[in-house]
Amino acid sequence: MYDPLHDVSPGCGQPYPDSYWADISGTPPEHDGAVSQDIDVDVAIIGAGYTGLSCALHLARNHGIKAHVIEANQTAWGCSGRNAGFILKSSGRKSYSQMAKQWGEEVMRGIYDEMAAGVETVNGLISEGIDCDQQSAGYIKVAHKPNKLKELVELAKLQQKMFGYDVEILSQNDLRQQYMDDRNAYGAIRYQDGFGLNPLKLAWGYQKLARAAGAKVHCASPVSHWKTSGNKQVLQTPNGTVSAQKVVIATNGYTPKGFHDLTTNRTLPVLSQIIVTEPLSEEQLAACNFLTSNVVMDTRALKYYYRKLPDNRILFGGRGAITGKSADDPYYAQRLLSVLKTSFPALANIKYSYAWSGWICMALDDLPHIYQNDEQSVFYSMGYCGSGVSFSVQAGKRLAEKVAEQQVPNLPLYNKALPKFPFAPLRRVGQWGYFHYGKVKDSWF
Template sequence: MAAERTLPNLWHATAPAAPETRPLSSDITVDVAIIGGGFTGLSAALHLAEKGVTAAVAEAKMIGFGGSGRNVGLVNAGMWTKPEDLIATLGKEVGTRLLRELGDGPSLVYQLVEKHDMPCEAVRNGTLHLAVGPEGVKDIQDRERQWKTFGAPVEVLDANRATALTGAEGFAGALLDRRAGTIQPLAYARGLARAALAAGAQIYTDTPLRSATRAGDLWKLSAGNGTITAKSVIVATNAYGDMLSQTPWTSYTQELTILPYFQFATTPLSDNLARSILPERQGCWDTGLVMTSFRMDQQNRLIFGSVGRLDTLAEGTHRAFAERSLRKLFPALGDIRFEYWWDGRIGMTTNNLPQMHVMAPNVFSVSGYNGRGIAPGTVFGRALANHVTGEPAALPILETPVTPDPWRSMKSAFYHVGAQAKHFIDRRF
């Protein structure tokens, strides 16, 4: 895996300690091997262990190293794609099933949090999709109409109500989705890991996958300083699939365009300011061409995010944009000081929907959450656990072949450079 800059990540600073794990240093045999210790892999491990199925997670770095520890922390329902477009792409039967499963995704997340007593700042007061201008209002009105045909508790709010719920100036309205909420994402990932271990799963950290070979009906995975022999394998690395380069499944990473996303967190706000900004603690994102997001954490830090990577050349541009944006949205903030900043990767697919693959006999993967990792990762982890154990319930989506995107590198570079250029000029006046 390519080296990354070490940045001061708020979630790492405030999450409860991870459960004790260690690198794999021996040869083990389990029913299911899981590659990747994020939302999907840990959800799969937990649900398998609760069925009495032996499972081992091999994580190249630490629990939640990838997107699960860099997430905005919005527990959204559904996908970014509108319901009618999703059904047009997948067909009525599969599309309706996926909408139902992911529409109920936040409920599954919050049920697991409660069941396993996970300290992860879970708040379920909904999310706000904020409209930028008249076109944004049309967009959220269309989303409201489509989701209501599925009985979803969504509501378009006018500009005054949007201002009252956010404390922010300049939005033309908002779509309130009461199914959704916010969470401390790394704390949730660590909570899943702790619950999985308690149920009997094995988790090995600092254990990169080195190779995978087929021996009869079994897979033999060389990982860390040992081997895992298993009948089935779940590949759950998504946008952080660099570790697969030495395996037969390397093409898995070639279908994802990487969309970088950064976040800046302020120092804790005063009580007066904290009461005026997001008083009900909804998480927010907007309809802008280059999306931005903001939310509060439990310690009253205001967290602002947008598209872009915090490399040494781009960090200053994105930092200045974040400062200008917060001053424009919340003029009462005054002097803005950032205490934490970090970035991550979002795995985007060509149709903006997750892809489920059978990479080889008994090797299963799901990739491409397109910015919706928490609830879909939890849902698909459970679905894959059910699938590998022969549960009759249908998967939320159908299997498709891996289809590498020949433009992925160019698109990834465009997102990085384009966001930097836009943020250099945006909100200066």
């Protein structure tokens, strides 16, 4: 599999991975064809995931700028077509209490408002007619150890007090009787407003809206070289160059090695793995008391997440391999299946029908950053740390405002560059160490 720390290109026109989403979602919508000649444009956006498509959509709708989105493979070939489809009011991994400590309450609230606006923006776009199989609302955060419930309850109280956020506390019994009989769960908190959807259909819906607003989307057009010539950015694709006044880098965890100085050594691509089981029978659902279609995540350092899909399969995810070379080793899918079985022993004989993985994009400070060069000619948004389905759309909207030279909220999300990783060539060694630390922490603490 393509490995962004080692490879200089994600490929050209590669098919979607063998995911559940690619299998069930039907035919991709039309795009504008690969770049086939030299073109001169105002704004080029590299990457047709949620970030790039949202930026193109908002540039066209709100600022009258018709951008060209240049995608190496297919629309949403990266994370946007491979994720678990959890819409959550959050991004990054930094806790609100850490934010308050570092920047004060006002900034913390500002960041919360942006995360909330992300969910509103997604809901607003869906309501324009995107068919993406939304499921019933609710996000359950499960304590994987008895002592973790106390931390969750404290978090719920803080969020209620700070943001008036509606958070329900569920005892182990409440959870097992009303939602699902997860044997690894010791209680939970439940937010009313998260939900699951089909992430690939969501991205395809954004593409239709962006093109209807006047943006162009060119698939099978990897940018292989980039030079600056006068006040133009010149992007080389296999069959033509794209010369642009301004360029947006929307390649997130799929950014190739050494792609641009602005982002080099500032992210760590990490594999997240998903399996989707065969459909559960009525008996199996009853044996697990699997009543809910809410999205579920646990409190481990190395988190597991799951949801029941509309056709009664279970989508189950967690960390994947460390390198692209070992990404497709069935060991990682089997490992997830065995954890799923410890949660639901009644599924001892269940098999998985689909397994795939994708590169999430970690930032050193656990926060996404939307930033630009001094000349205001190259912009980027990345570092969602595995939680970007809703916020990437808000980030795309803010990117569009930056490109159009408008003010954006004065928050670390928007006014600070991604910090550089120290000893960047050793990022994978650090990741390996973190996985081992996480394993010990999750087992013993």
